[in-house]
Amino acid sequence: MAGRGVLPSVGRAGGCCGSALAESFNAILKKELVNRGVHSTRNHAIRDVTARTESRCNHRRLHSAIDHRTPDQADTEWRQQHKTAARNQPSTTT
Structure with a gap:
């Protein structure tokens, strides 16, 4: 995998905390933004999700x-x- 530029998963199979945080974040994002909104195009939906994510995550x-x-x-x-x-x-x- 590494020879082809594929990065391995961060967690292990069967780990209790493997992807719980990511799954929780994605579930909330989907529930609050994707399922409750109507977007005219796929690109509009992507822009909305990206803006929401960027506004919630402090990169500085x-x-x-x-x-x-x-x-x-x-x-x-x-x-x-x-x-x-x-x-x-x-x-x-x-």
């Missing part, structure tokens, strides 16, 4: 849990590390 606040960096900085660094690791792995061809 520094978090102590991630070494006093912003979520965007931590995400960018994590992605760069995984890209580098994937490139440095020896390719296995069968």
Whole structure:
């Protein structure tokens, strides 16, 4: 998977907290915005969902849990590390 640029899941199968936060966030978003609204086009719906998500997530606040960096900085660094690791792995061809 890494050789093809696919990032693995963050959780493990059967983990009690695997995707509970993401599922909760998506359920609330769907209930409050998608199911209660009427959108003229798919692009209009995507813009509404993106605007709602961007307004709720603070991308500038520094978090102590991630070494006093912003979520965007931590995400960018994590992605760069995984890209580098994937490139440095020896390719296995069968």
